Amino acid sequence: MPPVKRKRAPAAAAATPMTVDSDEEYTEDGAAGNSDDENMNRLTEKFSMGTYARKKKPTASRDPVSHLFKNRDFSDLELKPDHEKRPLWIEPYKGRIILESFNPLFKLAEGFLIEIAEPQSRVSRIHEYTITAHSLFAAVSIGLTTSDIIYKLDQFSKTPLPDNLRNFIIQSTKSFGKVRLVLKHTKYYLESQDPAVLQKLLRDPVIGPLRIDEAEGFTKEKAPKMGGVVIPGTKTAAGAKEAVQQPDKAKEDDDAEAQAEQMTATLLEEDDDDEEQDQVHSFEIHAQSVEAVSKRCRHPDVDLPLTEEYDFNNDDHNANLEIDLKPAAQIRPYQEQALSKMFGNGRARSGIIVLPCGAGKTLVGITAACTVRKGVIVLCTSAMSVNQWKDEFVKWSNVNPDDIARFTADKKDQFTGNTGIVISTYSMVTQSKNRSHDSQKVMNFIEEREWGLMVLDEVHVVPAEMFKKVTYKIKAHSKLGLTATLLREDDKIQELNFLIGPKLYEANWQELSEQGHIAKVQCAEVWCSMTTEFYTEYLRQGSTTNKRGLLFTMNPKKFQACQYLIDYHEKRGDKIIVFSDNVYALKSYAVKLGKAFIYGETPNSERERILQNFKQNPAVNTIFLSKIGDTSLDLPEATCLIQISSHYGSRRQEAQRLGRILRAKRRNQEGFNAFFYSLVSKDTNEMYYSSKRQAFLVDQGYAFKVITHLQDIENFKGLAFSTAQERRELLQDVMLQSETAGEEEKIEGDLFSQGGVGRMGKGKRVKRAAGTLSELSGGRDMAYIEYNKSRNKELKKSNAFISKIKRTAARDRQKMKEVKDMLG
Numbered sequence: 001m002p003p004v005k006r007k008r009a010p011a012a013a014a015a016t017p018m019t020v021d022s023d024e025e026y027t028e029d030g031a032a033g034n035s036d037d038e039n040m041n042r043l044t045e046k047f048s049m050g051t052y053a054r055k056k057k058p059t060a061s062r063d064p065v066s067h068l069f070k071n072r073d074f075s076d077l078e079l080k081p082d083h084e085k086r087p088l089w090i091e092p093y094k095g096r097i098i099l100e101s102f103n104p105l106f107k108l109a110e111g112f113l114i115e116i117a118e119p120q121s122r123v124s125r126i127h128e129y130t131i132t133a134h135s136l137f138a139a140v141s142i143g144l145t146t147s148d149i150i151y152k153l154d155q156f157s158k159t160p161l162p163d164n165l166r167n168f169i170i171q172s173t174k175s176f177g178k179v180r181l182v183l184k185h186t187k188y189y190l191e192s193q194d195p196a197v198l199q200k201l202l203r204d205p206v207i208g209p210l211r212i213d214e215a216e217g218f219t220k221e222k223a224p225k226m227g228g229v230v231i232p233g234t235k236t237a238a239g240a241k242e243a244v245q246q247p248d249k250a251k252e253d254d255d256a257e258a259q260a261e262q263m264t265a266t267l268l269e270e271d272d273d274d275e276e277q278d279q280v281h282s283f284e285i286h287a288q289s290v291e292a293v294s295k296r297c298r299h300p301d302v303d304l305p306l307t308e309e310y311d312f313n314n315d316d317h318n319a320n321l322e323i324d325l326k327p328a329a330q331i332r333p334y335q336e337q338a339l340s341k342m343f344g345n346g347r348a349r350s351g352i353i354v355l356p357c358g359a360g361k362t363l364v365g366i367t368a369a370c371t372v373r374k375g376v377i378v379l380c381t382s383a384m385s386v387n388q389w390k391d392e393f394v395k396w397s398n399v400n401p402d403d404i405a406r407f408t409a410d411k412k413d414q415f416t417g418n419t420g421i422v423i424s425t426y427s428m429v430t431q432s433k434n435r436s437h438d439s440q441k442v443m444n445f446i447e448e449r450e451w452g453l454m455v456l457d458e459v460h461v462v463p464a465e466m467f468k469k470v471t472y473k474i475k476a477h478s479k480l481g482l483t484a485t486l487l488r489e490d491d492k493i494q495e496l497n498f499l500i501g502p503k504l505y506e507a508n509w510q511e512l513s514e515q516g517h518i519a520k521v522q523c524a525e526v527w528c529s530m531t532t533e534f535y536t537e538y539l540r541q542g543s544t545t546n547k548r549g550l551l552f553t554m555n556p557k558k559f560q561a562c563q564y565l566i567d568y569h570e571k572r573g574d575k576i577i578v579f580s581d582n583v584y585a586l587k588s589y590a591v592k593l594g595k596a597f598i599y600g601e602t603p604n605s606e607r608e609r610i611l612q613n614f615k616q617n618p619a620v621n622t623i624f625l626s627k628i629g630d631t632s633l634d635l636p637e638a639t640c641l642i643q644i645s646s647h648y649g650s651r652r653q654e655a656q657r658l659g660r661i662l663r664a665k666r667r668n669q670e671g672f673n674a675f676f677y678s679l680v681s682k683d684t685n686e687m688y689y690s691s692k693r694q695a696f697l698v699d700q701g702y703a704f705k706v707i708t709h710l711q712d713i714e715n716f717k718g719l720a721f722s723t724a725q726e727r728r729e730l731l732q733d734v735m736l737q738s739e740t741a742g743e744e745e746k747i748e749g750d751l752f753s754q755g756g757v758g759r760m761g762k763g764k765r766v767k768r769a770a771g772t773l774s775e776l777s778g779g780r781d782m783a784y785i786e787y788n789k790s791r792n793k794e795l796k797k798s799n800a801f802i803s804k805i806k807r808t809a810a811r812d813r814q815k816m817k818e819v820k821d822m823l824g
């Protein structure tokens with residue numbers, strides 16, 4: 001190959017990711033360096049600028065556009081001679097990494113970046129990652145070394161590795177992953193490959209006295225061998241190491257694979273050091289000291305955060321659980337990859353696995369249980385999930401159903417053997433007041449024993465305080481957190497790193513949908529103008545009142561759009577879920593349209609009957625759900641989702657709702673698309689919230705179209721609220737509702753409402769593309785006719801009107817009875 005001259009990076013390419021931006025600004029001359037003394041807040045910091053000083057360049061004279069990029073003009077970055085082959089750009093000031101998804105080395109680079117960095121945005125051509133202290137902690141805890149990280153990053157990068165990033169990696173990894181908390185033969189040990197690190201701990205005034213044995217030296221033994229564990233359900237049942245390095249190999253296109261392999265061979269040297277049989281050294285501490293030691297290790301004076309590992313193969317104190325995956329159960333490549341991060345060195349590492357909604361987190365948890373084969377405790381967010389987890393254990397594994405005990409307000413099963421599986425909710429195990437006698441008995445049983453594995457479902461919604469209680473009360477040797485969105489609106493997600501463990505794996509949503517594991521979804525926001533009378537009332541309400549929310553949700557135009565879309569999709573053979581957080585709206589819409597609805601107060605038997613009918617009865621194609629349906633609900637029949645009211649700007653809720661259709665059974669039919677509509681009242685706060693809600697999904701590569709025209713809606717037969725009289729009546733009904741009717745539903749024990757109202761980092765805005773329903777679903781373009789009658793006169797709350805409302809309510813009740821009769 002002829003020598004390639006150093007080229008300048010194209011400014012636009014380097015600047016592209018900056019459109020999804022953070023609010024921080026860097027300074028030209030560099031911030032203070034990351035010296036050891038400045039490590040105080042490092043655990044919660046992002047990569048900071050370090051000492052890298054930017055060379056000044058004469059931008060103005062160079063070309064007419066560079067100055068537009070201001071400080072983000074990276075056109076003077078030095079490029080390596082063969083930069084075209086390399087897939088990464090590294091922004092020198094903040095350590096942001098841009099990955100080209102069209103590069104032949106994309107797969108390899110992506111696998112590596114997931115291990116060392118946080119994915120920020122993964123749209124179709126360009127993915128953005130950030131290296132943080134947390135992501136490096138995770139990298140080190142799954143076995144990567146400082147030199148692995150620096151070497152591979154440099155090899156993949158088109159530009160020389162910035163010094164400040166290199167220093168940051170060295171500084172961070174110097175302390176991370178150096179000490180492990182290992183529970184072996186029911187005893188706790190602090191273990192390290194480096195005896196000097198243990199010496200440092202013993203010199204510490206807090207940790208030193210907590211050592212149990214008074215001996216001079218340390219216990220010395222061979223380090224665990226990588227890849228020594230067999231994960232059930234994998235085709236080859238091979239060691240984990242193979243799964244780590246060769247994901248999805250069979251699926252890759254042959255040519256591209258050969259090309260990538262050839263390039264990799266030239267660019268990367270194989271690192272064969274993994275097999276090295278190092279010695280490990282350890283000393284013992286008391287079980288009661290674990291929390292104090294772990295806390296002290298995170299203190300800046302010590303700065304050696306512990307990773308947790310469980311040597312379950314050598315635990316003969318705790319009884320073995322008879323459990324294996326059924327022979328028919330085949331875990332998918334990404335599930336195997338995620339699990340291989342957990343069991344990569346033959347032990348169980350505690351940490352968090354992030355998989356999209358509907359991608360099968362339950363099976364990942366079950367497979368982990370089948371690997372550890374000791375007592376398991378599973379904690380979920382609701383009693384409904386508890387039942388689903390039990391069903392899934394029975395479906396996927398050969399465990400004796402009598403070995404599964406549910407612990408909820410209604411069910412307090414006990415398992416019969418020496419050990420078993422307990423499935424409960426976070427609220428059940430953390431509630432401390434007013435426990436019934438039975439419930440206290442079960443709780444004592446849970447607290448008195450050791451558990452091999454604790455599976456923590458939907459970890460992102462559980463408040464840190466609750467986690468602390470859980471981890472304090474339940475003695476589990478390993479913890480596996482499962483979530484779809486490592487996202488909290490209150491930014492408390494970082495605490496999970498310490499309470500559970502680092503993130504072990506995070507899958508790419510678009511990749512999974514390309515591979516057919518989750519459905520392809522067309523997302524659209526339908527803009528519904530407010531009718532004049534509703535808008536006038538809306539403007540009259542104070543900005544703090546709940547009535548505003550009720551008005552934009554009950555907007556007749558929105559109702560009509562909902563009715564139209566239900567009809568449109570029912571005719572296409574879709575099964576539709578309509579979501580509303582507001583119970584008044586939920587009931588009003590459902591009753592008016594003659595559909596069944598479920599909300600927090602719907603009794604279990606009725607819920608099950610409705611869901612069963614939705615799944616099996618061809619006459620029941622649409623159901624209305626409150627936020628109780630946001631998570632866990634497994635309805636693979638659902639192919640279309642319409643959202644009429646939502647919880648402010650919660651990105652987490654938006655993603656989880658989308659999850660209800662990602663598991664669509666028909667996802668592998670040719671040309672199949674699921675549909676996700678958000679109905680938004682124009683020129684109201686709802687538009688603002690809606691754009692905030694979409695930010696996470698947009699970062700996962702989903703494009704939201706805007707629909708402003710619904711074809712022929714004015715000629716839709718039986719369109720609700722088509723007369724001024726009906727709209728006035730609706731408005732009057734809305735205005736008669738109490739302030740609380742405008743609130744979102746409150747469900748007892750519901751953890752999701754506790755996450756804080758959607759606050760999102762500054763600068764996170766969503767771009768919408770104009771679109772029509774026809775583009776999404778193959779229909780023709782639609783002319784949307786805005787209702788534009790002159791302003792309605794104010795209605796008085798006359799007795800006559802109120803009695804009319806009552807008549808309407810009686811009619812609605814009759815309709816509801818008919819729906820119930822239809823459901824049988």
Ligand SMILES: Nc1ncnc2c1ncn2[C@@H]1O[C@H](COP(=O)(O)OP(=O)(O)OP(=O)(O)O)[C@@H](O)[C@H]1O
Pocket residue numbers: 330331332335355356357358359360361362363484631632633634636659660663
């Ligand atoms: N390896 C697999 N083979 C076949 N089916 C699978 C596999 N993994 C998961 N599934 C199926 O995919 C569906 C979704 O799984 P699951 O309910 O565990 O998703 P989830 O990730 O927990 O979603 P959510 O976050 O929405 O609760 C289920 O019907 C499950 O049986």
